[in-house]
Amino acid sequence: MTSLVTQVACAESADAARHFAASFAFETDCSDVHQALAGGPDFVLLDVRSAEDYAHGHVPGAVHLPYRKMIASRLSTFPGGTVFVVYCSGPHCNGAQRAALRLAQLGRPVKLMIGGMTGWRDEGYQVEGTADEPARAVG
Numbered sequence: 001m002t003s004l005v006t007q008v009a010c011a012e013s014a015d016a017a018r019h020f021a022a023s024f025a026f027e028t029d030c031s032d033v034h035q036a037l038a039g040g041p042d043f044v045l046l047d048v049r050s051a052e053d054y055a056h057g058h059v060p061g062a063v064h065l066p067y068r069k070m071i072a073s074r075l076s077t078f079p080g081g082t083v084f085v086v087y088c089s090g091p092h093c094n095g096a097q098r099a100a101l102r103l104a105q106l107g108r109p110v111k112l113m114i115g116g117m118t119g120w121r122d123e124g125y126q127v128e129g130t131a132d133e134p135a136r137a138v139g
Contacts, residue, residue, distance in 0.1 A: 026100075028085060028111045030119040037061055043083040048099040049117075053089065059120055060128040062087075067099035072106055083109045090118025 011019065033045065037060070047054050047062040054064045065074065067086075078084075084103050088095030096112050103110040113119075121127065 026111060027114050030113060030115050030123050030125065033059070033085060033113050034120075034123070034125050043085050043111075044078060045113075046084055046086045046099065047088075048086050048095050049088050049093075053117075055129055057117065057121075057127040057129050059087065059117070060126055062128075065099075067095055067102055070099060070102045070106070075103075075106060075108060080107075081109065083111065085111050085113050087113040087116040087120075090116040092118075 010016070033041075036043070037045070041061070045059060045062045046065050047058045048065060048067045048070075049058075050066065051064065054062075058064070086096045086099040086103070088099070091114075093116060096116060100110045100112050115122070117127075
């Protein structure tokens with residue numbers, strides 16, 4: 001009897017290797033971001049959630065820029081080759097994917113921090129911000 005897992009055959013090993021290797025060009029995780037932030041990051045971390053969500057807790061050092069407000073003029077303060085890492089609330093939210101798409105369409109290098117704030121908190125990393133703290137925004 002075939003399960004729903006094995007009903008569709010696995011990819012050939014070479015195809016799987018290409019697929020999973022390629023995913024690192026598009027994604028990073030909370031642990032890698034945390035480690036990079038501790039050593040002086042070579043990217044800009046963008047929190048693409050609402051101002052309210054950002055104010056209630058965000059990754060320390062993250063810049064607030066909702067994906068709906070991403071336009072070329074707002075990004076002009078960053079050199080063209082700046083790598084952006086984007087995150088939203090977590091796996092149940094597609095805001096980071098929308099932001100990554102928008103940045104890519106604007107010709108900007110981008111990676112998605114998988115897990116978002118849910119993953120960050122699950123890892124036990126520090127969260128910055130209270131509802132009274134002003135957002136650090138672009139533009």
